[in-house]
Amino acid sequence: GENVEQHPSTLSVQEGDSAVIKCTYSDSASNYFPWYKQELGKGPQLIIDIRSNVGEKKDQRIAVTLNKTAKHFSLHITETQPEDSAVYFCAATVFRDNYGQNFVFGPGTRLSVLP
Amino acid sequence: DVKVTQSSRYLVKRTGEKVFLECVQDMDHENMFWYRQDPGLGLRLIYFSYDVKMKEKGDIPEGYSVSREKKERFSLILESASTNQTSMYLCASTLGQRIADTQYFGPGTRLTVL
Numbered sequence: 001g002e003n004v005e006q007h008p009s010t011l012s013v014q015e016g017d018s019a020v021i022k023c024t025y026s027d028s029a030s031n032y033f034p035w036y037k038q039e040l041g042k043g044p045q046l047i048i049d050i051r052s053n054v055g056e057k058k059d060q061r062i063a064v065t066l067n068k069t070a071k072h073f074s075l076h077i078t079e080t081q082p083e084d085s086a087v088y089f090c091a092a093t094v095f096r097d098n099y100g101q102n103f104v105f106g107p108g109t110r111l112s113v114l115p
Numbered sequence: 116d117v118k119v120t121q122s123s124r125y126l127v128k129r130t131g132e133k134v135f136l137e138c139v140q141d142m143d144h145e146n147m148f149w150y151r152q153d154p155g156l157g158l159r160l161i162y163f164s165y166d167v168k169m170k171e172k173g174d175i176p177e178g179y180s181v182s183r184e185k186k187e188r189f190s191l192i193l194e195s196a197s198t199n200q201t202s203m204y205l206c207a208s209t210l211g212q213r214i215a216d217t218q219y220f221g222p223g224t225r226l227t228v229l
Binding site: 001004006009034036041042043044045046049089102103104105106107108 | 119148150155156157158159160163173174205207217218219220221222223
């Protein structure tokens with residue numbers, strides 16, 4: 001089955017610097033890759049996603065890149081701010097028999113933005 | 116906005132008790148999911164449902180069951196709670212069955228089994 005690895009597990013950056021989180025997946029059939037942000041005491045919220053027919057997607061300070069050949073995708077946050085501090089999860093979709101797609105999540109990255 | 120609510124934010128139960136975790140979504144989504152979240156392990160799928168009265172096992176269904184009597188409600192049941200089921204439980208929903216789509220999560224229920 002699908003396996004998603006995520007690195008690093010923790011990341012500390014100075015405010016204003018960039019942060020990069022990388023995920024790799026194993027199932028070449030996966031075709032949708034969302035990123036979620038989880039703040040303390042809340043459920044994960046989608047921040048950006050990318051489909052397999054696109055190599056890069058950007059939304060203000062957040063971007064995601066996808067390399068299907070190498071089976072990895074990365075989250076890039078520029079000009080980090082203290083409110084970016086949270087746990088970030090990547091995910092890849094897998095097909096389950098006749099029931100469409102489900103998600104397999106990475107273990108998460110705890111990002112701390114230091115003032 | 117999609118809203119996914121969970122019946123309790125914190126729950127403390129004793130070993131052997133039957134535990135019900137309730138989840139309700141208000142956007143007429145077809146798909147609903149139950150995950151558990153543990154440090155270093157990410158989110159692991161317990162059960163999911165693509166329709167009323169329909170349920171399918173996820174990756175870690177042992178010790179759990181589910182019920183979906185109405186489209187908006189998906190319940191997770193621990194028939195006899197054990198200490199290794201102490202965890203954060205997250206419910207999620209998505210719009211359609213065969214399209215890769217955003218999952219909307221509830222705030223989570225932190226369950227402690229003593």
